[in-house]
Amino acid sequence: MNRTTQVAASLSEEEARLPASERAYRQLKQLILDNEIPAGSQMLELEAAARLGMSRTPVREAMVRLEQEGMVELRSRHGMRVLPISPDALAEIYEILTALEGAAAEAAARKGADDSQLADLQHAVDDMEVALASDDLIRWSRADARFHRLLVELAGNRRLAALVEQVSDQAHRARLTTLRMRPKPVGSNRDHAALVQAIRDRDPQRARDIHEQHRRRAAQMLVSLVRDFGLKQL
Amino acid sequence: MNRTTQVAASLSEEEARLPASERAYRQLKQLILDNEIPAGSQMLELEAAARLGMSRTPVREAMVRLEQEGMVELRSRHGMRVLPISPDALAEIYEILTALEGAAAEAAARKGADDSQLADLQHAVDDMEVALASDDLIRWSRADARFHRLLVELAGNRRLAALVEQVSDQAHRARLTTLRMRPKPVGSNRDHAALVQAIRDRDPQRARDIHEQHRRRAAQMLVSLVRDFGLKQL
DNA sequence: GGATGCGTTTATGCATACATTAATTGATGC
DNA sequence: GCATCAATTAATGTATGCATAAACGCATCC
16 A cells, blocks of 8 residues: 555644554544544444554554553454443542542642742633633633643652543543533632642642542532433443 | 464463463563563563564564553663663652552542451451561562552442552562561551551541551652662662 | 354454664775 | 774564454245
8 A cells, every 4th residue: 555645634744754553543542532433433453544544553553552541442353442431430530530630739739839830830720710701611621631731740750640641531521521511610710729829838738638629529520410411421 | 483382481271362462461561570571671572572482463562561551661673671660760659559549548438348348358467467477578568469459449440440550560579679678567567457447437538548648658668768778770 | 034053254363574774793994 | 093884784663464263144944
């Protein structure tokens, strides 16, 4: 097959020279996160290979990585199956996120942040405020994601950051779907502002308490939302 | 090549009929955990394939999984490199373990355990006592591992359990090496007994506090031990 | 009409072939 | 003697070939 065949999305120059297996991994993951391969649906190795313009080998490698991350399930003869997120699964994921990000908040407050880092955090909070005022949910969720990422980076634990990203990705589609169903995240913003203050004050215990409460509330809201809407899988 | 060639460790009947990629994954991981492939050492795909009596394909798949787990690093042209555990890495790993297992202890106390489960936990504690009294460090560490595994299972969160195992494996070699260097784990046993009581009493907050303190102390001890002995990598 | 069994198809799992590229070695020039 | 550059080697990354085994369809039988 012609090496330059491009069936899938066009690639930036930079992406084009990445190893095919890495491209396969990123593109498949993106397709899943964007809900373009819906939960529960299956995709054969050969299908994916054709779609991405490469052979089965790098595609298989990508699928193995995605399985290891908990995004898909590999069933022999049926290719990969995008794992649906049940309400119970969502509860499990948020229980883990609460623990990990709570530890991150504590560590961030213990280590302290410099002015530039605090400004970044504050900027994300402000961004959320603005988005909320203008009913821009997409912008709000982007700023929220940025806030959480910055927070976790402040903890200065690379393994922790990688784990949080991995687990958080598993809940991505659920957040996406419920974004328009949930009440306006007003309380969320208050929590974030209070957390920034706790980090500024170098108060690890308070930082952790605030963030854990924040995550727990978000989890309860999300899970009951999903349950009440009868969404068996996302 | 003859399909039955067996260069590596002999396999049980059961293991023999597992997919080659699964065998490769388990055997390579075991070799790493047992320190038979020392930290920092490299192994080419072809070497591993010859050693395991299979082709590069399943070996490569196994290596990808091990990399995703943080056990090895894949460097093009140099095969896989067993990641050494620096004191800083150990601190990172224990920070994560503390958070995850703390959450597990809390959940276990919240959900409660039935008599059989409590008995299993208690039995592990007793086992540690006996092992300690007879200076049997191997037995002690086995019982300790069992206790932690039971505890995490009690939380009833499969994703959490899988993550804890993955992260805990990363610290395995460090525990192994320091087992004979550390002071006798007397306090450890007291912590465990107190934790069982907290679960019995259905006191989530206390369970979590006890276990987090336990892990934090263990972490401090391990990290400073490793640092003081000048062990740059394990 | 439905179930059962056989032959065919198909996707995988692994082995192998091939192209690519980094490392190494050796030769040559200074 | 040392540095530079080309040629060779070696290991990967990807594609392809092939055996296996599961799923499917179809025909036959009850």
